[in-house]
Amino acid sequence: MRILVVEDETRIASFVARGLREAQYVVDVAADGGKGLEMAEINEYDLVILDVRLPVYDGIAVCRQLRGKKIDVPILMFSAKNTPEDKVRGLNCGADDYLAKPFAFKELLARVQALLRRNKPSQGGVLKVADLELNQLTHKVTRKGKEIELTSKEYILLEYFMLNPGTVISRTMISEHVWHENFDSLTNVIDVFVNYLRTKVDKGFPKPLIHTIRGSGYCLKE
Numbered sequence: 001m002r003i004l005v006v007e008d009e010t011r012i013a014s015f016v017a018r019g020l021r022e023a024q025y026v027v028d029v030a031a032d033g034g035k036g037l038e039m040a041e042i043n044e045y046d047l048v049i050l051d052v053r054l055p056v057y058d059g060i061a062v063c064r065q066l067r068g069k070k071i072d073v074p075i076l077m078f079s080a081k082n083t084p085e086d087k088v089r090g091l092n093c094g095a096d097d098y099l100a101k102p103f104a105f106k107e108l109l110a111r112v113q114a115l116l117r118r119n120k121p122s123q124g125g126v127l128k129v130a131d132l133e134l135n136q137l138t139h140k141v142t143r144k145g146k147e148i149e150l151t152s153k154e155y156i157l158l159e160y161f162m163l164n165p166g167t168v169i170s171r172t173m174i175s176e177h178v179w180h181e182n183f184d185s186l187t188n189v190i191d192v193f194v195n196y197l198r199t200k201v202d203k204g205f206p207k208p209l210i211h212t213i214r215g216s217g218y219c220l221k222e
Contacts, residue, residue, distance in 0.1 A: 001046040001116060001159070002026040002177050006036030006062065008054050012101075016049065019105045020112070024139060024152050024159075026178060033057030040066055043176060045073050047115055049108075052079035052090065060093045067094035074115040078103065113137075127162040130222045132201065132209055134162050143205060153178070154197050161210070161220035170217040194218055
């Protein structure tokens with residue numbers, strides 16, 4: 001899943017982005033409200049983490065503009081302002097959750113996971129396609145009960161496929177959701193990783209699940 005972090009304090013932005021990437025999320029970072037608003041309008045994110053105090057546009061203004069443009073991505077707002085009035089103001093502008101600074105990363109991560117589950121619910125956090133299962137909470141992947149060991153990038157790629165079963169997914173879509181904003185989708189890196197994933201998921205099983213759609217991309221289906 002892809003997350004946008006809008007935070008002008010480099011240390012905090014780096015801390016949050018690094019932790020989320022270690023938790024196997026794809027993360028983009030914007031250092032001001034104007035850039036954050038532009039990126040949220042252009043790209044498809046599963047979650048936006050938004051600081052309140054930002055240059056250009058503050059977090060409240062960014063949130064209001066996104067909601068005014070009918071962009072219903074979940075928004076987690078954080079701020080050093082921690083009065084009940086501040087929280088009410090943040091939630092009333094359209095945010096889904098509000099976290100006070102300073103915060104422990106494990107609390108931020110728990111709130112991120114809760115918002116993502118709420119927005120894209122699955123059965124107990126387990127995605128299933130045929131006999132392939134992916135547990136979004138434990139990151140365990142099995143096929144016919146046999147555990148499959150994946151790298152972080154392979155896991156993110158498979159999760160994206162399993163969130164969109166039966167859908168033809170182009171290389172551009174993969175680059176936007178599995179890599180990052182500035183990734184060059186014209187390289188063969190995506191094909192290489194899909195082949196790695198196909199070897200682990202399909203090899204040794206009678207029915208392949210990852211299919212190449214010539215001229216269009218890939219599709220995960222029975």
